[in-house]
Amino acid sequence: VAIDGLLLRKRWSRAIVDIAPLLLITAAGMVVARVAQTVAVFQHVPLWQRPLIVGDSLTFYLGKLAWPATLSPDYGRTPTVALADPWVYVRWLVPAAIAAALLVWHRRVPWLAAAFALFVIGVAPVSGIATFQMQAISTVTDHYLYFSVLGLAVALTWVVSRWPRQWVTATACALLAALAARSFVQTGIWRDAFALFEGTIRAHPRSTMARLNLVVCYLTKLTPEPEVAARYADEAYAIAPDDIIVLINYGVTRMAAGELDKAPAAFERAWQNAKSLDAAPKLLSDITKSAFETFRATTYHDEVVKWAERRLELEPGDANALVALGDARQAIAATRPTTGTTTGAPAPGPASRRSPAAHR
Incomplete structure (x- = not known):
């Protein structure tokens, strides 16, 4: 329209009519993009x-x-x-x-x-x-x-x-x-992704987006490096401790950081922050999935039960959540006669290797 009207000197009405089909397609695409995205995660x-x-x-x-x-x-x-x-x-x-x-x-x-x-x-x-x-x-x-x-x-x-x-x-x-x-x-x-996000940090030193994507990169590379991922998650948490996605990644990487006891509070805080923002169901679902998969490889069976149940409220047909819930309840039943507790030190092996970090 701008080229037709300003350079080719067409009448503006004619320029708009000529491009009307493209405008309709563009408008439809904008509506789909708007519906597909959530804008509840910022002010x-x-x-x-x-x-x-x-x-x-x-x-x-x-x-x-x-x-x-x-x-x-x-x-x-x-x-x-x-x-x-x-x-x-x-x-x-x-x-x-x-x-x-x-x-x-x-x-x-x-x-x-x-x-x-x-x-x-x-x-x-x-x-x-x-x-x-x-x-x-x-x-x-x-x-x-x-x-x-x-x-x-x-x-x-x-x-x-x-x-x-x-x-x-x-x-x-x-x-x-x-x-x-x-x-x-x-x-x-x-x-590559590593160079891109490390370069982003050099250009914008307080970028949590770059750090969270590096968390994913180091957890999902051919030879995972959960300790490096945990370091980037720590840096993101220091910059934005109330950010929902930061909290998810912080929780996922706590085993690699040797601080699994901090994971329950991180996931719960992410959940409460998301609910207070009336966030989209997908974001709440991502929190529950990351949480129960992180605790699944540990003896934090109560946490698995809590997060698997929340997951099933949002995704009733999730087979992994059903299996995790059943396994955790069995583990709780098996430990009660001898220990009387359902939580304890983490089992060997980094949960973050089994758990995809949520990212932007």
């Missing part, structure tokens, strides 16, 4: 504050386009973080001023108007005007800008065609070469 953003988040996001992306020095899938710029910065009340002026200027002069510089429109339209659905799941980690992230980079390409094309001089062409070529080199360097960080 609700009032409607009046959302334009501030949008302005903050657009200004952030413009800055990254101008100077793409430190790139990361996680910048930790959640709505709470953005709104805590007093500058959020003026950052929106940057994209607003650009939009106002191009609105006035769009007939003189239609290519620049189209370029900025493409930039904004490409990232608008995930700029903060509507809440979405990734905002629990960061509203802004590199991969949301992929389509919007088309706007930069259109602007650069216009500059080269508008001033066809050697120095302009040479400058454009140098800029493209620099961006290509930056992209090549970035591919080294994306070569």
